[in-house]
Amino acid sequence: MPYTLWVFLCIIAYIGGLGLIIWITPKLLTRSFDEGLFMGIAAMDIIGALLAFGAIVVIFAVFNGALAIRILSFVLLVGILAVTGRQALTSFRPRILSGTVQLSRIIAxxxxxxxxxxxxFYMVQMFLS
Structure with missing residues (x-):
C-alpha cells in the first residue's frame, strides 16, 4: 500500500480512537463497576486507546522513525496527553448531584x-532511542 494511504488510515484511526475516549469515558462514571454494561463500556474505552496508540506506532514503523515522523508522532502523543488528562480531571472531580459512582470515577x-x-513515556522514548 502507498505510504500516504497508511498515514491517512492511521490518522482516521487516531481521530476515531480519541473520539471513543472522549465519548465513552463519561459514560463509565454513571455505572457501577460490577455491572456488565460497565465492562462493555470499558472495553470500548480500551479499544479507543488501542486505536489512538496503534495509529502512532504504525506511522512510526512504516517510515522507520524519520525525524519528521518523530515530530508528527510527538504532536499526536501530545493530543493523547491532552485528551486523557482532561478526562482524568473530569473523572476525579467530585460530582455529588449528577449521580456518579465514586469507585467508577476512580477507576476511570x-x-x-x-x-x-x-x-x-513514549514521548521520552521516541527521542532517546
Whole structure:
C-alpha cells in the first residue's frame, strides 16, 4: 500500500480512537463497576486507546522513525496527553448531584492517568532511542 494511504488510515484511526475516549469515558462514571454494561463500556474505552496508540506506532514503523515522523508522532502523543488528562480531571472531580459512582470515577480516572503517563513515556522514548 502507498505510504500516504497508511498515514491517512492511521490518522482516521487516531481521530476515531480519541473520539471513543472522549465519548465513552463519561459514560463509565454513571455505572457501577460490577455491572456488565460497565465492562462493555470499558472495553470500548480500551479499544479507543488501542486505536489512538496503534495509529502512532504504525506511522512510526512504516517510515522507520524519520525525524519528521518523530515530530508528527510527538504532536499526536501530545493530543493523547491532552485528551486523557482532561478526562482524568473530569473523572476525579467530585460530582455529588449528577449521580456518579465514586469507585467508577476512580477507576476511570486512574485509567486516564495511566494513558497520560504512557503518552509521556513514549514521548521520552521516541527521542532517546
Amino acid at each position: 480516572g486512574v485509567y486516564c492517568v495511566l494513558l497520560a503517563v504512557a503518552s509521556i
